[in-house]
Amino acid sequence: xxxxxxxxxxxxxxxxxxxxxxxxxxxxxxxxxxxxxxxxxxxxxxxxxxxxxxxxxxxxxxxxxxxxxxxxxxxxxxxxxxxxxxxxxxxxxxxxxxxxxxxxxxxxxxxxxxxxxxxxxxxxxxxxxxxxxxxxxxxxxxxxxxxxxxxxxxxxxxxxxxxxxxxxxxxxxxxxxxxxxxxxxxxxxxxxxxxxxxxxxxxxxxxxxxxxxxxxxxxxxxxxxxxxxxxxxxxxxxxxxxxxxxxxxxxxxxxxxxxxxxxxxxxxxxxxxxxxxxxxxxxxxxxxxxxxxxxxxxxxxxxxxxxxxxxxxxxxxxxxxxxxxxxxxxxxxxxxxxxxxxxxxxxxxxxxxxxxxxxxxxxxxxxxxxxxxxxxxxxxxxxxxxxxxxxxxxxxxxxxxxxxxxxxxxxxxxxxxxxxxxxxxxxxxxxxxxxxxxxxxxxxxxxxxxxxxxxxxxxxxxxxxxxxxxxxxxxxxxxxxxxxxxxxxxxxxxxxxxxxxxxxxxxxxxxxxxxxxxxxxxxxxxxxxxxxxxxxxxxxxxxxxxxxxxxxxxxxxxxxxxxxxxxxxxxxxxxxxxxxxxxxxxxxxxxxxxxxxxxxxxxxxxxxxxxxxxxxxxxxxxxxxxxxxxxxxxxxxxxxxxxxxxxxxxxxxxxxx
Ligand SMILES: [Zn+2]
Numbered sequence: 286x287x288x289x290x291x292x293x294x295x296x297x298x299x300x301x302x303x304x305x306x307x308x309x310x311x312x313x314x315x316x317x318x319x320x321x322x323x324x325x326x327x328x329x330x331x332x333x334x335x336x337x338x339x340x341x342x343x344x345x346x347x348x349x350x351x352x353x354x355x356x357x358x359x360x361x362x363x364x365x366x367x368x369x370x371x372x373x374x375x376x377x378x379x380x381x382x383x384x385x386x387x388x389x390x391x392x393x394x395x396x397x398x399x400x401x402x403x404x405x406x407x408x409x410x411x412x413x414x415x416x417x418x419x420x421x422x423x424x425x426x427x428x429x430x431x432x433x434x435x436x437x438x439x440x441x442x443x444x445x446x447x448x449x450x451x452x453x454x455x456x457x458x459x460x461x462x463x464x465x466x467x468x469x470x471x472x473x474x475x476x477x478x479x480x481x482x483x484x485x486x487x488x489x490x491x492x493x494x495x496x497x498x499x500x501x502x503x504x505x506x507x508x509x510x511x512x513x514x515x516x517x518x519x520x521x522x523x524x525x526x527x528x529x530x531x532x533x534x535x536x537x538x539x540x541x542x543x544x545x546x547x548x549x550x551x552x553x554x555x556x557x558x559x560x561x562x563x564x565x566x567x568x569x570x571x572x573x574x575x576x577x578x579x580x581x582x583x584x585x586x587x588x589x590x591x592x593x594x595x596x597x598x599x600x601x602x603x604x605x606x607x608x609x610x611x612x613x614x615x616x617x618x619x620x621x622x623x624x625x626x627x628x629x630x631x632x633x634x635x636x637x638x639x640x641x642x643x644x645x646x647x648x649x650x651x652x653x654x655x656x657x658x659x660x661x662x663x664x665x666x667x668x669x670x671x672x673x674x675x676x677x678x679x680x681x682x683x684x685x686x687x688x689x690x691x692x693x694x695x696x697x698x699x700x701x702x703x704x705x706x707x708x709x710x711x712x713x714x715x716x717x718x719x720x721x722x723x724x725x726x727x728x729x730x731x732x733x734x735x736x737x738x739x740x741x742x743x744x745x746x747x748x749x750x751x752x753x754x755x756x757x758x759x760x761x762x763x764x765x766x767x768x769x770x771x772x773x774x775x776x777x778x779x780x781x782x783x784x785x786x787x788x789x790x791x792x793x794x795x796x797x798x799x800x801x802x803x804x805x806x807x808x809x810x811x812x813x814x815x816x817x818x819x820x821x822x823x824x825x826x827x828x829x830x831x832x833x834x835x836x837x838x839x840x841x842x843x844x845x846x847x848x849x850x851x852x853x854x855x856x857x858x859x860x861x862x863x864x865x866x867x868x869x870x871x872x873x874x875x876x877x878x879x880x881x882x883x884x885x886x887x888x889x890x891x892x893x894x895x896x897x898x899x900x901x902x903x904x905x906x907x908x909x910x911x912x913x914x915x916x917x918x919x920x921x922x923x924x925x926x927x928x929x930x931x932x933x934x935x936x937x938x939x940x941x942x
Pocket of ligand 1: 620621622623668687688689690692
């Protein structure tokens with residue numbers, strides 16, 4: 286509860302004229318008890334976080350801090366070898382952030398002791414003026430080859446010094462909010478103060494933009510925690526200076542200033558962090574120009590560059606966005622970090638606009654292309670998340686460039702924070718899972734909402750109200766786009782079958798109420814009393830989706846969706862395992878069934894399909910066979926083999942094996 290209360294204290298202390306008009310209900314105030322998320326959050330806490338700390342030790346990432354600290358103590362060190370990457374420092378920061386979030390909701394003496402030791406280690410590797418970048422400190426004459434001979438000389442391109450700083454700031458804000466201890470926060474503010482002295486518009490300062498964005502978001506978090514205006518100013522400066530002088534390129538989103546950008550371009554993780562930073566600055570500075578720019582970029586991204594799984598960044602080359610409608614499946618890059626960045630961005634746009642369409646994108650990404658990044662047991666990871674596999678794709682226990690596992694460890698514990706928001710006397714119910722939320726409204730006593738549901742497997746949601754408030758207030762319940770016959774905002778994807786015959790229903794205390802939608806919400810205003818019950822029923826038939834005709838890779842193909850979940854056909858569930866040569870005609874009936882013993886319990890889709898193959902004479906033949914699809918997020922937990930999200934619905938889209 287510390288986080289919730291301290292955030293409120295600081296918000297009051299800041300007294301800023303501007304901020305996000307909608308406020309998230311902090312994850313510390315939302316306790317999930319469901320069968321879908323709660324077990325995954327627990328696996329992240331008890332398995333993935335300790336595992337990732339272990340990997341950081343095993344791969345020398347902690348050792349880099351130890352060596353830097355030894356150098357600063359004047360101790361002679363024999364091993365001056367540079368780290369694998371100059372950004373290896375960020376991995377311990379990210380896992381530390383995840384551990385902090387986890388500790389904020391669940392005390393754990395062992396984890397606390399580990400975190401305390403790590404904070405002390407990080408502090409000991411910081412140079413006296415605040416600079417913290419182990420590869421240069423270990424050997425200033427021979428740092429990593431990307432780092433350049435002096436501080437920040439390669440910042441706009443390769444050195445990642447400000448990227449390291451950004452992740453330190455994020456971790457420090459989380460650690461302080463979780464524990465109330467200032468050890469890591471002091472390290473972060475010391476470095477932030479150095480950055481404020483070093484970078485800026487004045488003569489003698491460096492007019493340099495961050496090569497890999499995230500320091501913008503990190504500075505905003507430090508500003509929220511400390512109230513120090515110079516941190517917010519520097520975040521804005523880093524946006525303003527980007528692309529303002531020659532030397533930029535599309536890869537770094539720096540060929541032109543962000544304010545003039547209208548398309549999602551370049552390295553997708555950097556882009557997602559940039560757009561999130563732009564949203565933060567737009568909110569806190571009340572800057573309409575940054576708002577206009579990210580709105581335009583979002584429209585381009587969601588209308589032309591978003592995978593049906595919510596993944597972004599089609600191209601392996603440059604880990605980058607492709608052109609409009611360039612959405613290949615087999616080679617789809619869709620870095621796990623980019624999915625996380627996409628959710629950071631869409632959450633911020635929701636907080637700016639209060640429109641459920643952003644939550645639609647967030648939910649699609651969360652349940653599909655983000656969750657696919659980690660194995661069911663929490664110890665194997667995807668870096669790219671393709672939508673098709675010829676059998677050579679496998680999760681990995683770690684990576685040389687290990688951004689994704691650490692990013693998952695910090696994202697997972699924060700998931701309950703995406704469920705609810707509030708503005709004035711209105712509560713927004715954005716996501717669905719069984720659990721309890723304590724929601725503070727601006728005036729008067731708090732409200733407790735208890736959700737009961739089997740979501741995402743079933744669309745029946747019961748929300749029970751508990752409050753002593755006497756005045757009317759609003760509970761705005763998101764009616765997901767998928768339940769309104771809209772796959773995504775815009776028309777990149779559409780359902781190709783008929784809408785369900787059963788309409789969605791909404792009841793209060795057993796009485797049907799009209800769901801007059803406002804920005805995707807059914808807005809229920811009344812004098813709520815303890816024991817009042819909202820019943821939402823979102824029918825979840827199996828739906829077939831087709832892509833805009835401009836998406837060549839999906840031509841003649843359909844994808845299967847049920848509720849928010851995108852499905853795929855994987856080799857173990859289909860005879861012969863050759864799922865890439867399946868044909869699933871539109872007239873084939875598909876049914877859904879919950880299989881409690883498959884993949885920790887998932888809903889599957891079943892029916893019949895045809896498999897295209899060659900006979901002895903080399904002629905194409907089709908053979909009927911049973912068909913089964915599983916949730917996309919759960920694939921690649923049973924070994925290597927074929928997988929396909931987009932399946933031919935006629936001979937025209939079919940391919941021979
Ligand atoms: Zn990554």
